[in-house]
Amino acid sequence: MNTIEVDLGTRSYPIHIGANLLGDPQLVEPHIHGTQVMIVTNETVAPLYLEKAKEAFRKFQVKSVILPDGEQHKNLETWNTIFDALLKERFDRKCTLVALGGGVVGDITGYAAASYQRGVNFIQIPTTLLAQVDSSVGGKTGVNHPLGKNMIGAFHQPSCVVADTTTLTTLDDRQLSAGLAEVIKYGLIRDPKFFQWLEQHMGQLVARDGDALAYAIQRSCENKAEVVAADELEAGQRALLNSGHTFGHAIEAGMGYGAWLHGEAIAAGMVMAADLSMHLGWINEDDLERLRNLIKAANLPDLGPPELQSSRYMELMAVDKKAEAGKIHLVLQKRIGEAVVTDQFSQEKLRETLDQCRRKV
Amino acid sequence: MNTIEVDLGTRSYPIHIGANLLGDPQLVEPHIHGTQVMIVTNETVAPLYLEKAKEAFRKFQVKSVILPDGEQHKNLETWNTIFDALLKERFDRKCTLVALGGGVVGDITGYAAASYQRGVNFIQIPTTLLAQVDSSVGGKTGVNHPLGKNMIGAFHQPSCVVADTTTLTTLDDRQLSAGLAEVIKYGLIRDPKFFQWLEQHMGQLVARDGDALAYAIQRSCENKAEVVAADELEAGQRALLNSGHTFGHAIEAGMGYGAWLHGEAIAAGMVMAADLSMHLGWINEDDLERLRNLIKAANLPDLGPPELQSSRYMELMAVDKKAEAGKIHLVLQKRIGEAVVTDQFSQEKLRETLDQCRRKV
Numbered sequence: 001m002n003t004i005e006v007d008l009g010t011r012s013y014p015i016h017i018g019a020n021l022l023g024d025p026q027l028v029e030p031h032i033h034g035t036q037v038m039i040v041t042n043e044t045v046a047p048l049y050l051e052k053a054k055e056a057f058r059k060f061q062v063k064s065v066i067l068p069d070g071e072q073h074k075n076l077e078t079w080n081t082i083f084d085a086l087l088k089e090r091f092d093r094k095c096t097l098v099a100l101g102g103g104v105v106g107d108i109t110g111y112a113a114a115s116y117q118r119g120v121n122f123i124q125i126p127t128t129l130l131a132q133v134d135s136s137v138g139g140k141t142g143v144n145h146p147l148g149k150n151m152i153g154a155f156h157q158p159s160c161v162v163a164d165t166t167t168l169t170t171l172d173d174r175q176l177s178a179g180l181a182e183v184i185k186y187g188l189i190r191d192p193k194f195f196q197w198l199e200q201h202m203g204q205l206v207a208r209d210g211d212a213l214a215y216a217i218q219r220s221c222e223n224k225a226e227v228v229a230a231d232e233l234e235a236g237q238r239a240l241l242n243s244g245h246t247f248g249h250a251i252e253a254g255m256g257y258g259a260w261l262h263g264e265a266i267a268a269g270m271v272m273a274a275d276l277s278m279h280l281g282w283i284n285e286d287d288l289e290r291l292r293n294l295i296k297a298a299n300l301p302d303l304g305p306p307e308l309q310s311s312r313y314m315e316l317m318a319v320d321k322k323a324e325a326g327k328i329h330l331v332l333q334k335r336i337g338e339a340v341v342t343d344q345f346s347q348e349k350l351r352e353t354l355d356q357c358r359r360k361v
Numbered sequence: 362m363n364t365i366e367v368d369l370g371t372r373s374y375p376i377h378i379g380a381n382l383l384g385d386p387q388l389v390e391p392h393i394h395g396t397q398v399m400i401v402t403n404e405t406v407a408p409l410y411l412e413k414a415k416e417a418f419r420k421f422q423v424k425s426v427i428l429p430d431g432e433q434h435k436n437l438e439t440w441n442t443i444f445d446a447l448l449k450e451r452f453d454r455k456c457t458l459v460a461l462g463g464g465v466v467g468d469i470t471g472y473a474a475a476s477y478q479r480g481v482n483f484i485q486i487p488t489t490l491l492a493q494v495d496s497s498v499g500g501k502t503g504v505n506h507p508l509g510k511n512m513i514g515a516f517h518q519p520s521c522v523v524a525d526t527t528t529l530t531t532l533d534d535r536q537l538s539a540g541l542a543e544v545i546k547y548g549l550i551r552d553p554k555f556f557q558w559l560e561q562h563m564g565q566l567v568a569r570d571g572d573a574l575a576y577a578i579q580r581s582c583e584n585k586a587e588v589v590a591a592d593e594l595e596a597g598q599r600a601l602l603n604s605g606h607t608f609g610h611a612i613e614a615g616m617g618y619g620a621w622l623h624g625e626a627i628a629a630g631m632v633m634a635a636d637l638s639m640h641l642g643w644i645n646e647d648d649l650e651r652l653r654n655l656i657k658a659a660n661l662p663d664l665g666p667p668e669l670q671s672s673r674y675m676e677l678m679a680v681d682k683k684a685e686a687g688k689i690h691l692v693l694q695k696r697i698g699e700a701v702v703t704d705q706f707s708q709e710k711l712r713e714t715l716d717q718c719r720r721k722v
Contacts, residue, residue, distance in 0.1 A: 034685075076441060087508035092685050115476075117682045118503060118514045119594075142479060147448035153479045154515060233480075321478045324395075324453050 002214070004221050006137065007229040011157045015137060015221050017214065021164040023055035028123055031159040032060060034094030039064040040082055040109040041100040045127055048170055053100050053125060060096075063089050067105065072258035074104045074144050076152065082112040096121040099158075102128035102175070103135035103262065107153070110141030114156030124158045127167040129179025129213070130263050133186075133220035136161050138228040138238075144257060148319045149249040155233055163221075165214055173299065178263025180205060180298040181244075181270070183216050186223040188270060188291065189240045192337025194219050199290070202297040239322060239341045243331040244269030247304070250316035254308045267300035268357065276353040277333040280345060287336050303359040310354035314347075363575070365582050367498065368590040372518045376498060376582050378575065382525040384416035389484055392520040393421060395455030400425040401443055401470040402461040406488055409531055414461050414486060421457075424450050428466060433619035435465045435505050437513065443473040457482040457520075463489035463536070464496035464623060468514070471502030475517030485519045488528040490540025490574070491624050494547075494581035495602075497522050499589040505618060509680045510610040516594055524582070526575055534660065539624025541566060541659040542605075542631070544577050547584040549631060549652065550601045553698025555580050560651070563658040600683060600702045604692040605630030608665070611677035615669045628661035629718065637714040638694040641706055648697050664720040671715035675708075 001018035016027050037060040041050055046066045054062050065085045067078055086095070097120060099109035106124055113122035124136035142153015168176065180202075187195030197219075198205075204212040224241070231238040247269030251260050274291050277283045292302045304313075314328075322329040322341065328350070329343045362379035377388050398421045402411055407427045415423050426446045428439055447456070458481060460470035467485055474483035485497035503514015529537065541563075548556030558580075559566075565573040585602070592599040608630030612621050635652050638644045653663045665674075675689075683690040683702065689711070690704045 076437060080437060083506055083513055084508075087506060087512060087680060090680050090684070090687055092687075093682055094685060115503075115513050115515060117512060118501065118516055140479065142476075145444055145448060147445075151448060151478060152444055152476050154476060155479055319448060319451050321454055323451070324455060326451055326453075 002218050004218065004225050006225045008157060008232055013157060013159050013161065015161040015163060015225070017132070017163045017165065017217050017221065019164070019166045019210070021162050022049060022125065022167065023052045025056045025058065027162050028056050028160060029059065031121070031123060032096045033121065034092065034096065035061055036089070036091045036095040037062045037098060038086060038089070038091060038095060039098045039100050040067065040105060040112070042067045042069040042105050044069045045101040045105070049100060049127060049167060053098070057098070067108065070258045071104055071144070071252065071262065072256070074108055074257065076143055079108050079112055079143050082109065083116060086116055093117045093120060096123060098123045098125060099136070100125045100127065101131070102126065103131045106131050106136050107141050107150070108143055110139070110156050110158065111143060111153050114141055114154035119156065122156070122158050124161040126161065126163055128171055128175055129168055129217070130175070130182055132163040132217050133179060134182040134224065136163070137221055137224045139232070149253055150321070163217060165210065165217065168208065168213060174261060176206070176208070177299040178261040181263035181267040181295070181300055183220050184294055184298065185241070185243050185266070185270065186220050188333065188336060189243045189331070189339035190337060191219070191223055194223070195336055199294055202294060206297070206299060240331055240339045242322060243339055244273055246317050246320045246322060246328065246330055247272045247313070249320060250313045251304055251308060253316050254312050255305055260305065264301055267295050267298070268302060268304045271295060271302045272304065272353055272357045273331060274333050275357055276330070276345060276350060279349050279353060280332070283333050283335055287333070290336060301359070303357055304354070306359045306361045308358070310351045313354050314351070363579050365579065365586055367586045369518060369593055374518060374520050374522065376522040376524060376586070378493070378524045378526065378578050378582065380525070380527045380571070382523050383410060383486065383528065384413045386417045386419065388523050389417050389521060390420065392482070392484055393457045394482065395453065395457065396422055397450070397452045397456040398423045398459060399447060399450070399452060399456060400459045400461050401428065401466060401473070403428045403430040403466050405430045406462040406466070410461060410488060410528060414459070418459070428469065431619045432465055432505075432613065432623065433617070435469055435618065437504055440469050440473055440504050443470065444477060447477055454478045454481060457484060459484045459486060460497070461486045461488065462492070463487065464492045467492050467497050468502050468511070469504060471500070471517050471519065472504060472514050475502055475515035480517065483517070483519050485522045487522065487524055489532055489536055490529055490578070491536070491543055493524040493578050494540060495543040495585065497524070498582055498585045500593070510614055511682070524578060526571065526578065529569065529574060535622060537567070537569070538660040539622040542624035542628040542656070542661055544581050545655055545659065546602070546604050546627070546631065547581050549694065549697060550604045550692070550700040551588070551698065552580070552584055555584070556697055560655055563655060567658070567660060601692055601700045603683060604700055605634055607678050607681045607683060607689065607691055608633045608674070610681060611674045612665055612669060614677050615673050616666055621666070625662055628656050628659070629663060629665045632656060632663045633665065633714055633718045634692060635694050636718055637691070637706060637711060640710050640714060641693065644694050644696055648694070651697060662720070664718055665715070667720045667722045669719070671712045674715050675712070
């Protein structure tokens with residue numbers, strides 16, 4: 001087991017990464033102060049891991065809520081069912097919420113924990129690669145609004161993250177690839193050596209080699225922990241973690257939440273960002289090709305969906321959280337391993353990129 | 362004009378109290394950093410003060426949302442209409458929300474500000490006595506759940522509070538009295554000299570004497586600011602501000618939100634707390650009588666509704682935010698001017714108090 005500390009003063013917490021961690025009371029007990037534990041999971045994860053997870057909380061009064069599976073359920077309605085359960089069971093302000101599942105479960109549960117009685121304790125047990133390398137760490141929680149992704153939410157840090165790599169064995173190939181998109185992101189925006197390592201080991205990662213996956217998760221969490229510790233509330237460099245996300249969110253919203261997985265959408269989005277960066281003369285064609293090849297090697301799309309026109313992207317991107325007074329801000333690439341947030345690009349160039357990076361039917 | 366500072370480090374903010382402050386740009390402009398302002402108000406306040414309030418924000422792009430009036434609308438559905446408006450207008454992360462109205466508008470708007478894009482700036486312009494002396498100060502925001510009051514929310518401090526005493530001239534008598542309940546509370550729990558002052562000046566307050574009201578608001582805000590500065594997240598003494606609230610919330614939920622005003626419910630609740638304190642031998646009958654008389658002089662109920670049985674109170678009180686593992690914690694009186702949070706009372710004594718403090722039909 002490897003443990004990485006996210007350094008946030010009094011809100012610091014450990015990320016435990018390793019095989020067979022699920023169900024281990026020693027990892028979670030130090031982080032629970034009351035007597036009541038509510039495990040929130042979904043209909044896909046529950047039959048696989050809910051009973052096992054409960055073993056870790058055997059000293060407490062444990063209840064569970066099972067949400068429907070999928071990004072299309074990441075909304076206020078699903079979120080509210082957690083409060084129904086908490087209030088019916090008379091859970092108090094010292095209770096602990098546990099998110100057992102992927103990014104959607106983690107985001108909804110974290111936001112419920114941020115909001116129940118104005119904030120209760122919570123623990124993340126991510127069971128997808130995407131959640132283990134990204135969404136379970138850093139305290140961003142929230143739900144979608146029909147007019148924009150993650151528009152309603154809070155910063156609320158977990159008290160502990162348990163990333164059990166064994167759970168990745170039951171992940172389907174598409175979900176595994178979606179997680180690799182966020183892994184690639186860390187290399188792309190701030191870790192050129194890791195990018196290189198990924199180019200050399202993508203075959204092993206796709207083949208689910210345990211050691212390769214464990215290293216990729218660890219290096220991803222280290223990168224994320226550094227960024228979050230330096231800029232918890234995204235006043236500055238944390239925004240770089242949104243590489244590909246403004247494009248990606250437009251794809252997710254434009255295609256209907258759940259049609260494209262988040263990781264798939266940001267994979268295409270990172271290529272779009274790199275393509276625009278090249279048009280601006282910041283990176284060269286070789287770098288763009290390296291990114292395209294890595295994304296394709298991870299079985300991810302390097303082009304947006306044929307259905308989505310550039311005009312629709314522009315509409316959707318204008319409501320992105322990084323937009324200011326309607327002006328779109330993007331994470332673009334200075335080179336592989338270095339990104340910046342900028343609004344220094346013409347609408348014309350952006351439109352060109354959107355047209356070019358679209359899969360032709 | 363009087364200005365009181367709420368001392369919360371980097372989140373400190375001023376409370377401006379005085380006549381004719383509404384519409385003054387100088388008070389609010391220093392607290393706005395973006396370009397977009399959304400004023401949230403309700404159907405009662407809008408025709409009276411919306412246009413005037415807009416004058417203060419004339420340098421910005423100002424939009425407004427008008428909510429229905431009443432505690433029964435303090436729910437997730439009403440709250441969500443604020444996001445609809447913000448997203449339709451493409452409001453960004455640097456926007457400012459302004460709560461123009463009473464406690465319900467302030468709580469819903471504050472919670473929308475806490476949640477929109479994971480937190481945006483907000484300003485309180487309270488137009489009821491209750492909001493000016495209590496709910497606009499201290500950062501408690503939230504909405505009700507059918508199973509409990511204020512169960513979903515956040516701590517989110519405003520960047521500025523503007524309490525224009527002129528707005529109290531349009532307040533109906535019942536709302537004025539409801540505000541006086543919270544004023545009495547400060548005297549009861551921590552300020553015996555102020556309690557005495559209230560005994561001497563309640564006639565003037567009920568008659569809306571401007572100087573008396575201004576002093577009562579100022580002293581209330583000073584008390585609240587001291588408590589909040591010492592304990593922002595209610596880990597300790599801030600809980601004392603909930604005097605009468607556990608009983609009061611049970612009345613509000615039990616009678617249906619909106620039937621009893623919040624201030625009316627906590628007035629009866631403070632008498633119940635004092636009655637139980639007397640049964641425990643903590644205060645004497647004279648003190649209880651002083652409180653009863655003061656509450657009656659403010660035209661507030663000193664007894665709970667006849668419809669509500671003690672068994673229903675017990676059910677409703679068990680889900681109060683101060684409950685722990687189903688055990689009810691109450692704010693009780695050591696003497697007039699000194700309160701404690703305690704669970705050291707028998708269920709039997711509590712039931713006795715609930716039976717005795719009920720208006721007979």
